[in-house]
Amino acid sequence: MPNPTPSPRPILVLGAGIIGLTTALRLLRSPLCTTYSYTVHILADHWPTDGHAAGYASLAAGAHHLSFADDADSRQRGWDWKSESLSSRTRRAADRAAFETLYAEWERVGEETGLMRIKQTEYMSEGTHLKIYEQHPDFVVNDPTFLPAGIAHSVSFTSLTITPLTYLAHLLRLIRAHPNVRLHRAHLPSLSSLSCPPILSLLGQPPALVVNCTGIGSASLGGVSDTQVHPVRGHVVLVRAPWVKEGFTRQIGSLNGAEGGERTYVIPRADGTVVLGGTRQVGDWDTAPTKEDREGVLRRALEICPELLRAGTGSDGKMVADSGEGEERGRDGFRNGNGRRWKRLEGMMVDEVVGLRPQRYGGIRLEVGESVKLDDGKEVKVVHNYGHGGAGWQSCWGCAEDVVRLVQAELGTDLGSARAKL
Numbered sequence: 001m002p003n004p005t006p007s008p009r010p011i012l013v014l015g016a017g018i019i020g021l022t023t024a025l026r027l028l029r030s031p032l033c034t035t036y037s038y039t040v041h042i043l044a045d046h047w048p049t050d051g052h053a054a055g056y057a058s059l060a061a062g063a064h065h066l067s068f069a070d071d072a073d074s075r076q077r078g079w080d081w082k083s084e085s086l087s088s089r090t091r092r093a094a095d096r097a098a099f100e101t102l103y104a105e106w107e108r109v110g111e112e113t114g115l116m117r118i119k120q121t122e123y124m125s126e127g128t129h130l131k132i133y134e135q136h137p138d139f140v141v142n143d144p145t146f147l148p149a150g151i152a153h154s155v156s157f158t159s160l161t162i163t164p165l166t167y168l169a170h171l172l173r174l175i176r177a178h179p180n181v182r183l184h185r186a187h188l189p190s191l192s193s194l195s196c197p198p199i200l201s202l203l204g205q206p207p208a209l210v211v212n213c214t215g216i217g218s219a220s221l222g223g224v225s226d227t228q229v230h231p232v233r234g235h236v237v238l239v240r241a242p243w244v245k246e247g248f249t250r251q252i253g254s255l256n257g258a259e260g261g262e263r264t265y266v267i268p269r270a271d272g273t274v275v276l277g278g279t280r281q282v283g284d285w286d287t288a289p290t291k292e293d294r295e296g297v298l299r300r301a302l303e304i305c306p307e308l309l310r311a312g313t314g315s316d317g318k319m320v321a322d323s324g325e326g327e328e329r330g331r332d333g334f335r336n337g338n339g340r341r342w343k344r345l346e347g348m349m350v351d352e353v354v355g356l357r358p359q360r361y362g363g364i365r366l367e368v369g370e371s372v373k374l375d376d377g378k379e380v381k382v383v384h385n386y387g388h389g390g391a392g393w394q395s396c397w398g399c400a401e402d403v404v405r406l407v408q409a410e411l412g413t414d415l416g417s418a419r420a421k422l
């Protein structure tokens, strides 16, 4: 084992989206900081409270925990959850994978941090579901007799949704409570500019190691310039409908690993709003909402969740959905949300957002990168954690866990079994 002499040079987390903030918090709670006194600096040009921006996917997300991990993709399954098929080494890293961490947090503090437990129903045009869904509490395969035409298979289970700004603000509060953390707002054009005076004046000295959590920024960040990183544009509409407490997704065609086919989703949030989506336009950098996308999203959302339009209370006291009596039915048998009905839903709209999912051909890049040699001769180690596409929220804690393991090994502070507590 390398000599674990603590370096006075800090660890820099680059990026303050869900990936950067969970990574930073996980580092702060690890022996790197609690035993070896490393300081963690977080540097980003966009922070959660700055509002929506093209280079900031985390606020645009739904966000629900609904893994896309293929049955054979044990790496992604480990980040999203933990899989029985993992090797013991990977299982250790995934022990605190995202669903379990978020679920435990919800059990501890309820909806205060923006987490909401929901019943989730999936409709699929193809006859199978991802195996990882079976790990969710209350998993059931729905009776095929009652499926809408065009739907071959449906499952329901318990999952979580997240109000992004509330959860990100909660993470920031936890981070700020640590004495050995510093936060900076700055743009880093290139990893080699870590030695340039404006950046050095913020950090005090060049970092010992950088964790690159720049999302879509990794396409343009000098020293990384990853040509495999590209945007998958997503248009979501936010309506106020606090009576909707169940999530729905409809997948037409193959998911194809992550972003295949047509996907429609209804994501209720703890704050009473419901996110309706979505679009998946590969390689499209345009962040302006379009009328066509909005109309398409509203129509499709209404098809899978007619309860969005509240009709009134039934004799048993339960809410009864607008029946859509007399409305045309879609060719797939779902009630077709056309005519005045989607217009009524549009009237309930409180916001609409276009975000760019930081997708990467080849999947998430979570590995040790090439070190950077600065002008003054100092070497900065690099660990990458980017390219989470449409799955950053659901894999954040699992990925952060792996990053800590890599950073500890790189800095010679690998304590083996001495693992940090979340």
Ligand SMILES: Cc1cc2nc3c(=O)[nH]c(=O)nc-3n(C[C@H](O)[C@H](O)[C@H](O)COP(=O)(O)OP(=O)(O)OC[C@H]3O[C@@H](n4cnc5c(N)ncnc54)[C@H](O)[C@@H]3O)c2cc1C
Pocket (backbone or CB within 6 Å): 014, 015, 016, 017, 018, 019, 020, 043, 044, 045, 046, 047, 055, 056, 057, 058, 059, 060, 061, 062, 063, 064, 065, 066, 186, 187, 188, 189, 190, 213, 214, 215, 216, 217, 218, 221, 233, 234, 235, 236, 278, 354, 355, 356, 357, 358, 386, 387, 388, 389, 390, 391, 392, 393, 394, 395
């Ligand atoms: C419409 C939509 C719906 C989604 N729904 C879900 C969902 O339901 N579930 C789910 O798990 N995921 C979902 N996602 C995906 C999820 O939002 C992303 O995977 C996640 O937000 C990526 O987080 P990140 O921290 O890597 O990137 P970002 O949130 O984009 O943050 C990147 C950070 O890096 C900083 N940065 C970049 N370059 C530089 C630089 N050169 N110098 C300084 N700072 C820099 C930025 O300022 C920012 O702070 C959705 C995404 C979209 C767009």
